[in-house]
Amino acid sequence: TSQRRCFYSSFAHMNRVVYIVSGAALISATPFLGKEPSTANKVSITLSTTNDVYSMYARPMSGNGYFFEGTPSADFYSMCEKDGDNCYGEAAAKGMPEAAVGKLYEMDMPATGGKVMTNEDSGCVDPSLFDDMVRDPSTAWGNTAQMAGTYKYLGLTADTDEYISMLPGDFVAMSYLSSITYGEHMVDMMNAGEVDLVPFGNHEFEFKNECPPADMANHPEFNDVCVAWNMATGNFLYLGSNVYEDKEKTVRSGSKLEVDDEISFVNATVPKNQKVFAEEPSFYAISGNYWYKMVEGKKVCFAGTTQTSAAQSMIDSSRIWLSDMIDAGVDATREMNEDGCNLVIVLTHESEGFDVLFWRKAVVEEGIKIDAIIGGHDHFPAFLNLQHPTKPDLITPVWKMGMDGQMLGKFVFDFDDENPNGKLRFAHAIPVFDGQCDQHFVGTDNEEWWNNNVMQTWNHWVEPIKPMAETNVTNLLFKGFYDTADIRSAESRVGNMLADLFLRNSSVPLAALTGGSIRYSLSQVFSERIPLTELYLYEENPFLGGLVSYDMSLMELFGYVIYSAPIVMGGSNAARPVTSGFEVEIDPATTKHG
Known part of the structure; x- marks a missing residue:
């Protein structure tokens, strides 16, 4: 493919973009809703989001998530102050209401409009199939082509003056495929899905300056940083309120980004995204601390932070410098309020405990208006409507959608004479199911976009991993007491155990792990044998709980286990911690072990 380039300038600009859909072309598909014309005093905007997308494929999920509507307790704040990364897992284990777990389709949260997930707002999913599919544990959620289609469909059907799509971080890595493409596959899928805004996830920095496709030697504009190459090839804008290009921390990463007039990927060429890269007015605050867009006279503003x-x-x-994400978020939201932003949205890539602490500092302690905190980093869905302790009518949604594009969040805000600074009409979780978007694009004006931009891009990038994706690993079993509650990160856990098994079965040293990257400590007796892959996922996903049979492919196993910690190619096995204290058996009922 031809090398794609980026340019930097002091300011960049934007115009409003309007989707026009021909009704005559929608004979065989569900009709798109028309946008109601705004009046001088009534304006509306739709936002969509998902986060942490690694897998190109769909798979079953438990259908659970955290939910909470109210004011966090002092005990909960204290837990998060001690360990912002793990306080939700700890709170859930203690049965605290702040970390209640429920079924997505049963959650009812009045502050954000009632049902979190409803067939009345089902995205690409056929409403008549919705109830059965969300309750069926075998339903496959996700697939990046369906994710791209859902992004597009939500924009086409939005009954608002503007539609902005977001992905709060972690798409360049970590996955087995990213070790081949250095994140190019996901940048292309996001270009296909017409994503507008992203903050930096921690895995956006995974490759440092080692990304051969970027041809760094001939592209000094990348400043020897792989993420600069990813930025140049994307048709979306990066928000980095606490991410800097210089040691003095005067230039925020992304705030000077421009792209070519045309963006090419796989078999598609599209014009640069006019919502974020158009001519006027300037889309970044002079400080570079936040991005804004004028929508029918309303100033809608977005900042992005990354867990330091x-x-x-x-x-x-x-090459990259960071500041504290909570302090940066407070500074950015204060500046947005002082600059007259009518809508204040913060995209965070941090653990949910830090989201809550950020909300407390900004909204409760400093009285800063934030309309929504839309997050990533955690791989679980979480729907928190946080209520101000002394102003009960002041409620801030703090939502994140899990991982791998299995759901999109949808937020609709309205502005009128009574609410000049915006009011949330509703927020919903939109499921992404395999094979559902085709019905909305085949036979319409968007069929060529669907076939060429989305499906050809998806098929191109999954080709190298098809054999691995079609090989399930279910015959390595574990039984007994598994305890990682007080284990050092450099010692063996199930991730290292699986890596050891791969290493023993390789003709050359393949990978050396310096430690697992598991979010939840686990101390549990497994009386029945379970696959090691499921054991690993118990630590990564708190909602498995035996609720879903999870067959994990070899490709996903490499992504979630091998690539969940630093890799040393060709490293010495002698220096590695060895697996101890576990007994693993090959399933005696299985004759082929791979």
Whole structure:
């Protein structure tokens, strides 16, 4: 493919873009809703989001998520102050209401409009199939082609003056495919889905300056940083309120980004995204601290933050600099309010505990208006409507959608004489199911977009991993007491155990792990044998709980296990911690072990 380039300038600009759909072309598909014309005093905007997308394929999920509507307790704040990364898992284990777990299709949250997931707002999913599909544990959620289609469909059917799509971080890595493409596959899929805004996830910095397709030697404009190449090839804007290009921390990453007039990927060429890269007015605040867009006279503003501790170990400290994400978020939202923003949205890539602490500092302690905190980094769905302790009518949605594009969040805000600074009409979780978007694009004016931009891009990038994706790993079993509640990160866990098994079965040293990257400590007796892959996922996903049979492919196993910790290609096996204290057996009922 031809090398794609980026340019930097002091300011960039934008215009409003309007989708026009021909009704005559929608004979065989569900009709798209028309947008109601705005009046001088009535304006509306739709936002969509998902986060942490690694797998190209769909798979079953438990259908559970965290939910909470109210004011967090002092005990919960204290837990998150001690360990912002793990306080939700700890709170759930203690049965605290702040970390209640429920079925997505049963959650009812009045502050955000009632049902979190409803067939009345089902995205690409056929409403008549909705109830059965969301309750069926075998339903496959996700697939990046369906994710791209859902993004597009939500924009086409939005009955608002503007539609902005977002993905709050982690798409460049971590996955087995990203070790081949250096994130190019996901940048292309996001280009296909017409994503507008992203903050930096910690895994956006995974490759530092080692990304051969970028041809760094001939592209000094990348400043020897792989993420600059990813930025140049994307048709979306990066928000980095606490991510800097210089040691003095005067230039925020992304704030000077421009792209070519045309963006090419696989078999498609599209014009640069006019919503974020158009001519006027300037889309970044002079400080570079937030991005804004004028929508029918309303100033809608977005900032993005990245968890400092999670990204610090991955960045090239001579090329990227970070500041504290909570302080940066407070500064950005204060500036947005002082600059007259009518809508204030913060995209965060940090653990949910830090989201809550950020909300407390900004909204409760400093009285800063934030209309929504839309997050990533955690791989679980979480729907929190946080209520101000002394102003009960002031409620801030703090939502994140899980992982792998299995759901999109949809937020609709209205502005009128009574609510000049916006009011949330509703927020919903939109499921993404395999094979559902085709019905909305085949036979319409968007069929060529669907076949060429989306499906050809998806098929191109999954080709190298099809054999691995079609090989399930279910015959390595574990039984007994598994305890990682007080284990050092450099010692063996199930991730290292699986890596050991791969290494023993390889003709050459393949990978050396310095430690697992598991979010939840686990101390549990497994009286029945379970696959090691499921054991690994118990630690990564708190909602498995035996609720779903999870057959994990070899490709996903490489992504979630091998690539969940630093890799040393060709490293010495002698220096590695060895697996101890576990007994693993080959399933005696299986004759082929791979």
